[in-house]
Amino acid sequence: MFSTWKSWTVQSLAVPWKPNSHASQQSTSTQNNLQESLTPEELSAVEIFKQARLSVVHIIALESARDLLKKEWEGIFGLPGEEQNPRGAGTGFVWDNQHVVTNHHVMAGSKEAKVRFFDSTEELEAKLVGTDPDHDIALLRLVQLPKNDLVPLTRGISEHLLVGQRVYAIGNPFGLEYTLTTGVISGLGREIASRVGRPMFNIIQTDAAINPGNSGGPLLDSRGKLIGVNCAIASPSGAFAGIGFAIPVDTVKKVVEQIMQFGRAIRPSLGIFFAPEQLGRRLGLEKGLLILYLRPNGPAEKAGLLATKREKGSGRLILGDIVTSIDKRPVNRAVDIYRVLETLNVGDEVVLEVIRDGQRIDKKLTLEEMVEDNNKQNSSDWFRRRQLTCRL
Structure with missing residues (x-):
């Protein structure tokens, strides 16, 4: 959508992981001679690289591959039953005296990695602290530290x-x-x-x-x-x-x-499942987003907003509230609400303007943390809602 x-x-x-070796470095004397002929802009680029390379790392994401034979013997002899195999590779950089930052998609599916610093063949163990898939950020903690001090x-x-x-x-x-x-x-x-x-x-x-x-x-x-x-x-x-x-x-x-x-990213939530934009237009909505479901005891339900439902007996569809603005900013697409929530935090208050039975009303609600529903009851209905709606 x-x-x-x-x-x-x-x-x-x-990229898929593959072994690599560092290219041989020029001697110090040769570098000094070359630098004399460089422009100020070139010298600046050289200096930036020389300093930053100490903070940049090569990340090899690992995935577990359980060896069935080892699994059989593990309980008897205490042998490890997991092997870590390279899954993919990317780049990262030092954040502080123990942590490295990279992309979520580099570590997706992996909880451990090998980290290699510039001009070193030593692969240091690192463990995943947490990721934020929505912003494509992952944070690793170095279990092993290099001999030299980390340079954030x-x-x-x-x-x-x-x-x-x-x-x-x-x-x-x-x-x-x-x-x-x-x-x-x-x-x-x-x-x-x-x-x-x-x-x-x-x-x-x-x-x-x-x-x-x-x-x-x-x-x-x-x-x-x-x-x-x-x-x-x-x-x-x-x-x-x-x-x-x-x-x-x-x-x-x-x-x-x-x-x-x-240990995770905290995202503010309205507790609302909106109908896809194309469904709203088919129902005749010229603007705004239709509320299909409300998270039980979530911010929107506490504020008294109404979801779409079917009338008992007749089965007639009764449309819920239509959100037309958030904090006076027009809402016509899901991205309009995403853009506002991106600037807010859990605990902040927002005002939703909604249309209910042809009347415009304002509803104030307090943002809460986005949570996952771990209740396995009616799980098929839950996944259907996730696929058909925009969750905010």
């Missing part, structure tokens, strides 16, 4: 970015470790769909070359500060076509802080 956000294919950037990237502020700024991307495209590409910010405030179909807002667009394997790598400004996390490309072929996307660092900060505190 969100296909209107884009007219291109948005390609995630994780200095964080910038993505709110102050301007189109035309010089940017630098570091990653492992196609397994070619620690590749630097340069470009500019081509656009700001883009909207793309996450892996789970939820819109991601305020995305940075860049023409710095980004390819599969760059997933989770940093996008840096001309001072070497982190301004985004590379996550996807727009491409008709699956290869780089001049349009790359990065999650803004302001969003990353918020998500990482939540994962550190709660």
